[in-house]
Amino acid sequence: MDTTIWIILLLLLLLFLEFPVAIALALAGGIGLYMIGGWGLAGSFLSTAFHEETASYVLIAIPMFVLMSQYLAHSGMARDIVYSGEQWLQKVRGGLGVACVLSSAMLAAVIGTSTAATATMSSAIYPTMKEVGYKVG
Structure with missing residues (x-):
């Protein structure tokens, strides 16, 4: 059988066993990289992938929006x-x-x-709406 079919079957098996989707995708992807190119390919890709995805300039602003929502709330x-x-x-x-x-x-x-505005206002206004009488859920 082709490597791609094995990886898809592994992914479906992990999802069927009720693994979290993120973990199932990570396991299937990591094993697929190993099956295609060995430890060298899997190690080099995985070592840079996490850094490239989390070192984004867009993510730098998130703590400031959280801080702004706390200022609005308090x-x-x-x-x-x-x-x-x-x-x-x-x-x-x-x-x-x-x-x-x-x-x-x-x-x-x-x-x-x-997206940031919604996150900011929802965390700032939620306690007040609950206080006024809006029901949760």
């Missing part, structure tokens, strides 16, 4: 955003949720990335 600004949005949209069903989405959109326009 300074009371997130609570003020929630309460002002609640006052503006109190006649709209789910108005507080809509206000949170709009504030995330405004923050995304300012900082340039919607």
Whole structure:
């Protein structure tokens, strides 16, 4: 049988045995590299792959967005955003949720990335929404 078929079967077996997807992919990929090129290929690829994927300039900003969300949450600004949005949209069903989405959109326009804005605002506004009465789940 071809090496590719063996690796795909190994991956499917690991997934069938309920291994986490990341571990199943890593094991199948590592064993596939070994089967194709031996320890030299597998070792050289795996030694540089982790560094190349984690040493990205994009990932440098993540701790700063986490810090910004903590500032928003602990300074009371997130609570003020929630309460002002609640006052503006109190006649709209789910108005507080809509206000949170709009504030995330405004923050995304300012900082340039919607993913970071969503992460920032969700961690900052979640405790306040829970405090106001939104149910979890």
